Amino acid sequence: MLRICTVISLLLLMGCQHVERPEKPDDLIARDKMVDILTDVYLSNAAKSVNNKVIRQKGIKLDSFIYTKYDIDSVQFVRSHNWYNADLDTYKEIFVEIEQRLVEMQRRTDSLNFKPKSKIQQKQDSLRKARELIEPASSEE
Numbered sequence: 001m002l003r004i005c006t007v008i009s010l011l012l013l014m015g016c017q018h019v020e021r022p023e024k025p026d027d028l029i030a031r032d033k034m035v036d037i038l039t040d041v042y043l044s045n046a047a048k049s050v051n052n053k054v055i056r057q058k059g060i061k062l063d064s065f066i067y068t069k070y071d072i073d074s075v076q077f078v079r080s081h082n083w084y085n086a087d088l089d090t091y092k093e094i095f096v097e098i099e100q101r102l103v104e105m106q107r108r109t110d111s112l113n114f115k116p117k118s119k120i121q122q123k124q125d126s127l128r129k130a131r132e133l134i135e136p137a138s139s140e141e
Contacts, residue, residue, distance in 0.1 A: 040070075
């Protein structure tokens with residue numbers, strides 16, 4: 001019984017911690033720009049997961065590339081990221097927007113990879129299907 005009371009007391013004390021929101025940085029990255037940056041961060045992480053060896057061999061620093069592209073530094077990014085991360089509703093909205101962008105990019109990429117069948121290929125497919133329909137019928141006789 002004493003152990004249960006001790007555990008419950010510890011859980012209550014730990015649950016009552018006051019978590020302060022970080023101060024708004026003077027160099028806060030605008031929300032739209034942050035969405036752009038985080039989208040590129042997710043794309044670079046995906047690239048690392050696919051071809052990390054090649055990226056390392058070529059000496060490509062994707063984080064540095066992103067900082068240069070958006071004219072920011074790592075400290076500014078971390079401060080701004082922590083600021084947006086502290087407001088869960090805003091952070092969720094940001095990630096919904098990032099997800100929509102990534103899905104749209106995937107859709108566009110898929111549409112570029114789609115190659116309609118040539119007329120010859122369509123005729124060959126039709127002939128193959130016709131043969132498949134005819135051959136089983138003739139073997140049953």
